[in-house]
Amino acid sequence: MDQIGTTAIWLGVAVSAYAVVASLVGARAGVGELVVSGRRAVYMALLVAFVGSAALIVAFLTNDFSIEYVANNSNIVMGRGYTLVAFYAANEGSLLYITLALALMASISVRLAPHRFSAAMPYTVAILAVVLAFLFGTMATLANPFETLSVVPPDGRGINPLLLHPGMYSHPPLIMSGLVGITIPFAFASGALISGEYGDDWVDIARIFAIVMWGILGIGMLLGAWWAYTILGWGGYWSWDPIENVAMMPWLVLTAFIHSIMVQRRRGMFRMWNIVLIGIAFVLAQLGMSINRGGSVVSVHSFAESSLGLLFLSFMVLSLVFAFGLFVWRYPRLRSERAIESFMSREASFLVNNFLLLVVTAITLWGVVYPLVSGLARDVDVSVSAPYFHRVNGPVLLLIVIVMGIGPLLPWRRTSTRSLKRWLMAPLGAAALTVIGLVAFGIWEFWAVLGFAAVVFALVAVLEEWWMGARARIVNMGEMPWVAWWRLINGNRPRHGGYIVHVAVLSVAIGVIGTQFFDQRYDAAIGLGESLVLDDYRIEYVDKRIDDRPDRLAQWARIDVYEIDPSDYAVEQAAADAIGKAGFTVVTEERPGDRLVGELDPSHEFFRNFNQVSVRSGIKTSPVEDLYVIPRDFLEDERVSLAVSINPLAMWLWIAGPIFLVGTVVALWPHPALERVARRRRSGERVATGEPAVALES
């Protein structure tokens, strides 16, 4: 296996290098055959990446411990399901996976690129192939996953215990593909720019791939967050850890990009800016890969630690120089045709959107690098973690939610203050009602109230759009409400897909506000037959189960969850309050008000080879709140030390996932008519319009 694999990697170096040379020479010298063969070399790169990956997977499945990487990340007792995916569990294999993903996506995109783009294609192919060559080359020289051991161990070390989780099948492959995939829109943008012939056409293709990668990355992050929530055992899902930040930054920039290319598509503006944005996204994606691979900043979950960080960093700097040079070189061709006409127009709202998203990105980047700055400037180690990011990014994120509500209400070009005011009535009214309602319910936290109001504002703005549009159809054509809404969405999928995504963002916002401002936590050790009471839950420790295996000691706590009537426990509660405890322990006795609402089975596993603990939380979830229980430790005296928290509205974080996916797919669903119109308008051709002289927005 190792020979097949190593050969495949070296072949990969060769074919991708060939693709670069053939494409460039072919384009410059005008030799069509060379260009075509350069393109085919990308398909070849896919083939060899596939063979390499297959070889590694086979090595894992057959427990071929003569390969060092297999021996380090697998063992005999491991579930077969996990051996299948263990190949991307650490640095070398994940490089191979990234290469495979990029080769696959590059091949698809090259295959699908429309004919009218053909003059730019050689350059696009060359850029893709440079990145492929870099990845293959790194594996061939510094990080070969097929490195063999001189002494074959009888058994492997096993996979990192944190990775034994269903999340392993989804989060790493998605997030790695999404990050490396940003190369594709970047390659198309740069290709167009180098060839110099495609004023605005590249944005159609770039939009598709940018949204695909953005969607993959978004879902990948959400899955990572969910993974963290279920196993890292701190009840959190996002700790502003460097690894999380480096995934979020390019995603934010891509978000800015997919908004701002709408302006170029429709109005021929923001041309320079769009190039800059995709360049930044690409460079930040490389920063992500660099930080994941090495050393410079501490992280809770970087599983690919190695010495390659610096190499990736150098590649990032090269990309930066390349993108910047390209931009400067082509600057004269990038002037906009039109200017923004009014501050109250959709163009302008996109400008604000871009501004806010980039501010969050820049602040986050600053927070990530500040420990290095401090180290260099005064030789003092500092940490920059969640409390910092909450304070500095929180307000900007809030502004984003608000602007997200206003933007869609503004038409292109300009609007009258009067019509804007009319459209703003319902959202503002609803937001005001929200504030009143929350305060009436005794919720005073300033930022939380503001946050909820902003969410309601933006939500009602979208609903208003849908309601007005659908109502027009209902009244006019007598359609059923659902049909009307569906047709409305279908009539302009990119737009309404976007609005659905906005709703998903609001859903995340609800979850974030709920969990950040209203979470409760209580830690205590209780024995069998004892209960722990927090808020209106009683958590009874009923049973314990042990599974002692060669590689680990696993222990489960069987826990019954009761919903209680707090007045039944008034005495204990008063006693707890008096000493400042959030909860208290009672010896179990049935009280009439207690109602069994769930059974949880959280576990605590100690992995001997790794000297590492992995906990699996027990979560009783509902749209209102999650009850979240972690066994921190099983004590000598048969008690279990539990950390219990109540995380309000946490479920909305995960509900956002499917909504996000639907919205992304709707936005991406091909819409030939709209695209033709956009293209024709750009190329200056006049479209017969009939008589569109309808008075607008009166």
Next chain:
Amino acid sequence: MLTFDEPIAMWTRTILLVRGHSKLRFWVGLVLAVSAVVFGVVGACVWEEDLTTDQRVYQLSTQLMCPVCDGQTLDQSQAQLSLDMQEVIRRKVEDGESNAEIREYFVDRYGEVVLASPNAGGFNLVVWVMPLVIFVGGALLVGNAFLNMRRQRRAGSESSVKGEAVDDVEATVDVDDSLGEYLERADREMTVAIGRREMTKGEDKG
């Protein structure tokens, strides 16, 4: 505590003096004022007091890093040291020490790296001020780009016929507008048209 509104006010005034455009001035002013308030409040906001002991222990444990775990705060970590540190925090809270004192105690023992976010003082002021600089700098850039475009357009529109009458007058579709833009607004126009039809119907009856 930091007050952030001073520089913003100065910058606002500068922009507003340099370029005069009433409506825009209002919006820019509004945005900057809102951000000044937002940042001012955030800067001045101190979360503490009237919390129970447990809540304060929890709060502090989110503000201190576990010294032996990569990048985890105390409340996230399962390490024994982190549990011990939380016990220390509890004792100190019960002894009536303030959050700042407790943080200081751990800084003395483990160095600044134990704080999950640096104190806003000394060199570390930089880490707190930079976000504001980014925000305001960005706002100025955007505002400037926007004004430039607008000026250009004004200059251009004097010679062309179709660009006139922009301001608060109700916008109409230029005859020049192409189908795409027309379609794109169709949802909303239909609504308006129907609204109007309904109105006229009502008038007919009445």
